Amino acid sequence: MAEIIGVRFKEVGKVYYFDPLDNKLNTGDRVIVETARGLECGEVATPNKTVDDAEISHPLKPLIRIATEKDLxxxxxxxxxxxxxxxxxxxxxxxxxxxxxxxxxxxxxxxxxxxxxxxxxxxxxxxxxxxxxxxxxxxxxxxxxxGVRDEAKMLGGLGICGKPFCCASFMGEFQPVSIKMAKEQGLSLSPVKISGTCGRLMCCLKYEQEAYTDLLKHTPKVGAIVNTPEGRGLVVENNLIAGTLKVKLNNTPEDAAPKSFTVKQCKLVKDGYIKLDKKEMEKFKELE
Structure with a gap:
């Protein structure tokens, strides 16, 4: 176990651990520490706490001093x-x-x-x-x-939601985002709708992905064959959040509209699958 403080050098940046020595520091305190770039002035993001040695990837460098008025x-x-x-x-x-x-x-x-x-x-x-x-x-x-994502993080701005960029306001590090996430979440695969100001896929696609992944385990996908109270049919649309399916029944005319059922009303016979064809992959490759 080791006592550490977490120091951040950018307003929304990665937090690095340092040895506080015998100093008790609070969040927001300015400190002078030694980094690979030399002496740096950072802000305490994590006050004194004890962490397991496994959380420390390299030997802790000690705090040089608490920033003085001259330093500021x-x-x-x-x-x-x-x-x-x-x-x-x-x-x-x-x-x-x-x-x-x-x-x-x-x-x-x-x-x-x-x-x-x-x-x-x-x-x-x-x-x-x-x-x-x-x-x-x-x-x-x-x-x-x-890269363009780092540029957006440095400069800041407003996203299409009207709020400050996630990367510039609270995200310490970028998380991987893929076009598959947009497909699984049923979003329109339009670059204008799924890309941020930086021109890459929106970081917020990652936020609810875990929930969508779990819902997909229990919800028949488009293309699945299911048994319904009114007979067997093909799933042509699903709403993961509402838990509903639109099914084209086999025993109805070709031009008949699909009928709606809840997921609980349907029994899966053969599941469908989500895929991206080569043209879609090539089209959206630059967004990832």
Whole structure:
């Protein structure tokens, strides 16, 4: 067992464990710790608590100090420097005619490095840009290419639901989302309806997937053959939430409308299955 504190370096970012030594800290306290990037100022997301050694993936680094007023002022100064660095970098990108979009700039707390985050459709040869930036800022320069989901998380915004992006408001890490989830949830496979502002599948498809997976175990799928109180038929539509089925009965005329039954009224003979054909897979591959 080990006593830890959880520290977050971005407003909605991953929480890292550190050794608090003999300090008692509360949520929201600012602290200075050493990371792979050097000294960093973070916010306590998890106050002192004891965790099992199995939860610690590497040796805990100790807390350096609780942030002082001087540290916080230095952090504010870095934020102002980041704005200037962003403007200068944009000018340099235009000068070198590079096909890349600058997203964000970060100074490490000790000013030993400046990180420039950008998006691009493919690989970019930015070696000349790095040399140019190094000559201006006289410090280590690092350019990192990020994906569109990371861009949305950094910049924030409003989703189609009218609320702030999940990734920018409470999601620490992205969860895998697939087009199969949209299919199993009976959603319209329209890119406009199932993709977020970032252009990828909406993260919220993951939230209820566990419930839909469980419902699918007990609900005949479209294409299933079932016995109903009025005879055998083919399931042409199901409503997982309501627990109802629309069944095309074998003993009715070809043009007769399907009849509705509850799942409890029907006995499964042969289940159907959910599949994506090759054309659908190719069409939605870029959304995942």
């Amino acid at each position: 002022n230095h952090l504010a100064e870095n934020k102002l420097k980041e704005r200037d660095a962003y403007r200068i970098c944009e000018q340099k990108i235009a000068h070198h005619k590079l096909e890349m979009k600058l997203v964000n700039v970060e100074y490490t707390f000790d000013n030993s490095k400046i990180l420039f985050y950008f998006t691009a459709d493919g690989r970019v040869d930015f070696r000349a840009l790095v040399k140019d930036l190094a000559s201006v800022f006289r410090t280590r320069i690092e350019l990192r290419q990020i």
